[in-house]
Amino acid sequence: MRVVLTCLPAPPYPAAGGSRPSPGAHGGGAEDRISRLPDAVLADIVSHLPAKDAARTAALSRRWRRVWASAPLVLDHSDLLRALPGAGGFDWLGTTDAVSRAIGAHRGPIRCVRLTCCSMALAARLGVLEYWLRRLAESGAEDLVLVNRPMPEFLPLPPDVLRIASVRTLYLAYWSFPDTAGLPCGPAVFPRLREIGLCSVAIHARGFDHLLACSPVLQKLAIVASLFVPSHVRIRSRSLQCLVLWRSLTNELAVVVAPCLQRLILWQEYPCMPDSDVFYTRVRIGYATGLKVLGYLEPGVHQLQIGGTVIEVSLSPSFLPPIRSYMTYHYPSVTSI
Incomplete structure (x- = not known):
């Protein structure tokens, strides 16, 4: 959970807190100029x-x-989180109801919704989870963070999420991605989506391919805290510029067609896996003529293949076959991500 929360986009505004000035601290009885604004x-x-x-x-x-x-509504539901009096816990039912009332009462556009502490399982049982997603689609929501917290992990995500055509940034955590069989596919599904994060999301190869096919302007893709789901990641995107695998393992990462891809970052492999030749991820680079940064490769964990050339760990750099000049390797620090 700590890893996932670290990688989420920052809240839309600073957390509330601190002392507030009294009404008369700065001339509270002065002329009201704010109300003159358009x-x-x-x-x-x-x-x-x-x-x-x-x-x-x-x-x-x-x-x-x-x-x-x-x-435009900006909703970070931590502002609505309710504590149980004297119990030291949270009133999940009251919080879920507060989110529903906030989304339902505001009839204007929705700019940003960040749900990171909500009981999604409770919302699903009450039938309001689908209602939230429908309202987000109707109101033109642009930036969404939906975290299934607390557990159960891999709660089925309603397919209504694929009907929010206005979304630009989408981060999902601890969900099971919808079965895409029979669902609409093509650039009209997510015509504006530019950034997506899949954080411990159970998604299979078919759903992953469906997602990329539906996102014609996608630029950033992050897969975080995922173990072999999908087991084979194949990238086919004409717009993708940055791909990050953070604390994730997969059998194969294949960049099939990605002419705009500039950065491919493999960062902090999952600590529970041995660093021996028992397991490795094959990284295959196909058509990626814009690739400038590739890292960080771990011997015994990654096997690199560029075109038809497999680069073995045991080879000395002086004996490596020629690699296209567009490829450069960076190994210095985390800040380069």
């Missing part, structure tokens, strides 16, 4: 507030209610 500017301001604070602006006046209703 509605579009006020809506942009409100969209950068935590969900609770944004909703409170509706109590100021009728005009502010209109502003709140039209402002």
